[in-house]
Amino acid sequence: MIVQRLVSVAVVLLAAVAGAPAAPAASEEVDTCLGCHGDRNLSMTLPSGERLALFVDAQTFRRSVHGDRLGCVECHAGMRQVPHPAKPFRTARDVTLAYYEQCKGCHFDNFTKTLDSVHYQRVAKGDARAPVCSDCHTAHAVAKKNGSRSRISQTCARCHQPVFAAYAKSVHGRALLEEGNRDVPVCTDCHRSHDIGDPRTSRFHLATPELCGSCHTDEQVMEKYGLSTKVVSTYLGDFHGVTASLQRSGTASGERIAAVCTDCHGIHDITRVREPGSAVMRENLVKVCQRCHADATANFPAAWLGHYEPSWSKAPIVYGVTIFYWIFIPFVIGGLVLQIVLHLWRVVVNR
Amino acid sequence: MSDMLPRFTLHRRVEHLAVMVLFTILAVTGFPQKFADADWARWTVDVLGGVERTRWLHRMSGILFAVFTIVHVTVALVIGLTGRSWSIVPIRKDFTDAVQTLRYYLGLADQPARFDRYDYRQKFEYWGMVLGGGVMTATGFILYLPVLAARFLPGELIPAAKVAHSNEGLLAFLVVITWHIYNAHLSPDVFPFDPSIFTGKISARRLHHEHPLEYERMVGAAEHKP
Numbered sequence: 233m234i235v236q237r238l239v240s241v242a243v244v245l246l247a248a249v250a251g252a253p254a255a256p257a258a259s260e261e262v263d264t265c266l267g268c269h270g271d272r273n274l275s276m277t278l279p280s281g282e283r284l285a286l287f288v289d290a291q292t293f294r295r296s297v298h299g300d301r302l303g304c305v306e307c308h309a310g311m312r313q314v315p316h317p318a319k320p321f322r323t324a325r326d327v328t329l330a331y332y333e334q335c336k337g338c339h340f341d342n343f344t345k346t347l348d349s350v351h352y353q354r355v356a357k358g359d360a361r362a363p364v365c366s367d368c369h370t371a372h373a374v375a376k377k378n379g380s381r382s383r384i385s386q387t388c389a390r391c392h393q394p395v396f397a398a399y400a401k402s403v404h405g406r407a408l409l410e411e412g413n414r415d416v417p418v419c420t421d422c423h424r425s426h427d428i429g430d431p432r433t434s435r436f437h438l439a440t441p442e443l444c445g446s447c448h449t450d451e452q453v454m455e456k457y458g459l460s461t462k463v464v465s466t467y468l469g470d471f472h473g474v475t476a477s478l479q480r481s482g483t484a485s486g487e488r489i490a491a492v493c494t495d496c497h498g499i500h501d502i503t504r505v506r507e508p509g510s511a512v513m514r515e516n517l518v519k520v521c522q523r524c525h526a527d528a529t530a531n532f533p534a535a536w537l538g539h540y541e542p543s544w545s546k547a548p549i550v551y552g553v554t555i556f557y558w559i560f561i562p563f564v565i566g567g568l569v570l571q572i573v574l575h576l577w578r579v580v581v582n583r
Numbered sequence: 584m585s586d587m588l589p590r591f592t593l594h595r596r597v598e599h600l601a602v603m604v605l606f607t608i609l610a611v612t613g614f615p616q617k618f619a620d621a622d623w624a625r626w627t628v629d630v631l632g633g634v635e636r637t638r639w640l641h642r643m644s645g646i647l648f649a650v651f652t653i654v655h656v657t658v659a660l661v662i663g664l665t666g667r668s669w670s671i672v673p674i675r676k677d678f679t680d681a682v683q684t685l686r687y688y689l690g691l692a693d694q695p696a697r698f699d700r701y702d703y704r705q706k707f708e709y710w711g712m713v714l715g716g717g718v719m720t721a722t723g724f725i726l727y728l729p730v731l732a733a734r735f736l737p738g739e740l741i742p743a744a745k746v747a748h749s750n751e752g753l754l755a756f757l758v759v760i761t762w763h764i765y766n767a768h769l770s771p772d773v774f775p776f777d778p779s780i781f782t783g784k785i786s787a788r789r790l791h792h793e794h795p796l797e798y799e800r801m802v803g804a805a806e807h808k809p
Contacts, residue, residue: 471729477619478624478625488635528730532729535742536738536742549740552743554746557746557750557754560750561753568758568761574688574689576771577688578688578690
């Protein structure tokens with residue numbers, strides 16, 4: 233029976249080659265392969281004992297972004313020969329690792345980016361759990377880019393389940409998953425998609441204000457939700473922001489890194505400030521301060537102006553001192569310079 | 584009249600030198616914090632070995648500066664209260680001197696005011712320094728120990744202290760690079776450099792010209808008649 237099938241494949245292949253000497257049309261080639269691989273039960277047993285399914289669903293592949301432009305052997309090079317040459321695969325993971333590099337042939341740019349990623353660092357160390365292209369994109373059902381955004385977060389969730397659970401409850405996650413909101417960030421908006429960095433580094437930590445700021449300083453987006461766009465500038469003007477700005481230069485290794493957005497607001501579990509139980513609500517803030525300033529008392533959180541710019545209504549003392557110096561410095565320096573000028577004028581006149 | 588007369592004791596000369604050095608360190612380590620987003624600020628902090636070390640230097644210099652200020656004020660009070668000298672304290676004459684001198688500059692008076700040991704400009708700079716130093720010390724400690732400060736003070740005073748410290752520092756720096764540099768270096772009266780605070784001596788000619796009342800007291804009014 234297998235022999236019969238092989239013969240029929242060979243006949244089809246020969247017919248295809250004879251009929252179109254340039255190259256067989258992709259769909260014809262796919263049909264050829266699916267002659268065998270369209271069988272739901274087609275599988276093989278690997279030396280590891282795993283059963284490797286060899287079935288490819290024709291509909292799924294045709295609907296994928298590659299469905300109308302790639303044939304099978306463009307990725308599965310060397311499989312044109314029937315029966316297929318033996319491959320030294322021991323595990324199902326070996327198979328994946330052997331084929332994912334085929335993506336590089338067309339997607340050189342994104343493939344190269346992944347080499348800088350935290351995932352690739354693990355792949356290079358031989359961590360079989362670390363993802364390669366096809367783990368996120370799938371092998372035969374690669375979707376178009378402009379699909380549903382929630383799919384991106386659900387893809388990451390396949391490995392990062394606890395993080396996804398926290399995100400799903402956050403203000404961003406709920407808007408995405410419950411309302412299909414397209415303004416909120418999904419995983420890749422903050423972590424990037426191919427060149428995903430290690431989020432535990434001080435470099436990533438210190439880049440946070442810029443990262444959050446890329447949406448939270450956008451007037452058009454923030455206006456929809458009644459949010460202030462001054463959150464980054466007010467942070468940078470305050471003590472933590474100054475420290476973070478100066479630590480960014482890079483020589484600060486070994487220093488305790490200044491608090492950034494996520495240290496107070498949370499990372500994946502960010503909530504609305506006014507939501508019950510919000511850690512950064514005025515009433516709860518002292519506990520947040522105490523994470524770093526262990527001895528902080530009830531007065532201490534008032535040192536932080538809550539992302540407000542000082543004004544007579546929000547921080548009258550700070551505003552008053554600002555206005556005082558705004559007048560006092562030009563008054564004093566102006567007066568002194570005027571006296572210098574008058575003195576010089578007198579010296580010149582006396583001569 | 585080219586002989587030198589004493590003007591500053593060793594104590595005063597050491598104080599000036601200490602303040603000069605500390606002020607420079609405080610400015611170099613302070614301004615990068617005020618203008619943290621500027622490239623030169625990051626460069627300076629890098630050269631100094633990071634923001635923590637910059638702050639350490641700033642705070643140690645600040646503490647030393649505060650110690651010098653406390654010692655200075657204590658000594659000055661002792662000297663004053665034992666009746667030896669209040670010569671740095673502003674008196675009514677300083678205001679009339681200021682008016683007189685400005686009138687002279689404008690051509691409304693024939694002579695400038697006749698000054699005593701310290702003229703009104705020197706007293707202005709001195710008191711600006713002492714009072715500004717007090718503001719810098721008080722606000723500096725609030726910023727150094729904000730958690731402790733918030734035990735006794737409303738929290739809002741911490742950002743207020745930051746605004747005051749940052750602006751008062753800028754004001755002090757601007758006064759030094761305009762007024763002090765002019766009066767001690769660039770003014771035609773002393774150009775290029777008035778060394779008396781370093782040597783402790785001043786020429787009789789200059790003292791007579793700049794501080795005639797002090798000169799007469801020292802040399803004796805009788806000896807010096809035109």
